[in-house]
Amino acid sequence: MTANPALDETYAVSAFTPGGSHRVSPPLVRAGGKGLNVARVAHQLGAPVLAVATCGGLTGERCREDLLGSGIPHRLVPVTAATRRTMAFVDSTSGLTSIFNETGLPLTSAQWQELERQVDAAMSGASVVVGSGSLPPGAPAGFYPDLVHAAAGRDIPCIIDASGADLVRAAEAGAFALKPNQHELREATGEEDLRRAARSLLDAGARTVFLSCGEAGLLAFSATDPDHYLHARLGRTLTGNPTGAGDAAVAAVAVTLAAGSRDTARMLRLAAACSSAAVLMPAAGEIPSSYRSLQEQITITSHHDRTASAVLEEN
Template identity: 40%
Template sequence: MILTVTLNAALDVTYVVDELVPRTSHRVDSVHERAGGKGVNVARVLSALGWQTAVTGLCGGDTGDRLRAELRTAGPRDELVPVTGESRRTLTVVSRADGDATVFNQGGPAVTAGEWEAFTARYARLLGDADVAVLSGSLPPGLPVDVYAHLVTLAREAGVRTILDTSGSALRAGLAAGPDVVKPNADELLDLTGLRDLAAAAAAVRALGARDVVASHGPDGLHALTAQGTWRAAPPERLAGNPTGAGDACVAALAAGLATGAPWPAVLGEAVALSAAAVLRPTAGDFDADAYHRFRTAVSVEEVHAARSHP
């Protein structure tokens, strides 16, 4: 079983418009409303691929009730822990004209000490059945910045491998616990390290504690620095669509690869194919199945060898 953690679960609302133009009114072509947050999206993708998944995290209020009601139809098992605060909503506006997505994120409910204690007890119990734990997304108010480090440590003590997909101070603090894989995007990686070179930034993050680093680079694919080698993986073509769920689809493939023990080139090929197929769907947590199967044999995965110095 793959366990995903979404500490700041959300009700994701997506508007699709012909073209997003500032300071004008828009006619909305379609509206999608569903349970979200990065870990929920990861679990949706994994469930569609046939994996047994469970979603845990924190949610509450009327928004949390709507979130959980929709999640019941989605496939992953609901192991969310209730809080008294109101869960957040996100709003994504997708432009048909160019595929760009504009995202508005609320902060989320404050979490009390008692609610956090209830969550960690649930998390520790779920680790008993898990092969991989995916820790994704932002932290809600009231939680210390090092909570992901604590969750990584609990997973390691239970013999469960971990993927950490967050950013900023939460990522920096989490690295100290030694997660098996971290999956920032290129901007997050460069911001964290203060470096301008993606390969150097990945090496710096690995030195801070991550065993393996997979950095997503938008339409250019992935850069992976691992204990087994360094690779670049690129999609077979440039795609127009909604990129908001691509990173979560990538993490789903990484989690499946960790669970099966597949070699890194195969895992990265799956990750690029799945994330590219997710761009073609209007909502995060979905992917175009036909495109995914087509891309799987067309992704370019290239090993990168360190340059040799000459006397």
């Protein structure tokens, strides 16, 4: 589920110079935003998916057309506000990607109610629920917590990938899994030490926290054993576009849960492989078949009574 989807535009540039003029080829354009990226990767992994999102204006129609062409099952709630755009500029010289994300436009109360109704209907028969991405301005503070509670009422695990107060609220609602990156985690909790920051979300009510740390890999913290955490990493750097790496990790966790496994290490291994593989693709929302071989190359280590921050500094 994504309340704030986007029409993603990815540009390839030979060198990105701030303040400069750049001549570029037409961008790769597709329906995106974090939730749709998750659905796209899960679909590629062979899992049955149903993407629920809003859709407005000409950009929304382009998103609808792309989803139809991609064969991804979806329910789109019509809204008056045009679907936002995101722009990624991939610099082939530096290897860096610059991203510009529009914030999106507010929804009406009736549109929020219809979105919630469609999400509730989509839960029938679901084995896992994912709420992913930013929310439009003026979103109800309880939107993600309500999603968590609705899923829990059906005994369905719920994954939330959000930031700021929405991340903390989802933890307090008892989300099965949260998936921030290290910057989002520190900002949301006010804790610089990553282990204490993740522990605060577990103490608030989250059952698992999967933490994206860029090239340093992925960490996993579990409420069942809060004094330990797992660290998964590939051990080498893959160059490319990292825009959708976190979304690929969320999709991997969701697919593992949907297959009936709640083994944290198993979820973490696939998540680390998929997020690493996603970097090799030109745009967010897809992974190459090489993710299978990357799974075998992922190293997972267990840590106790050390800060996650220290582990990252050592690598």
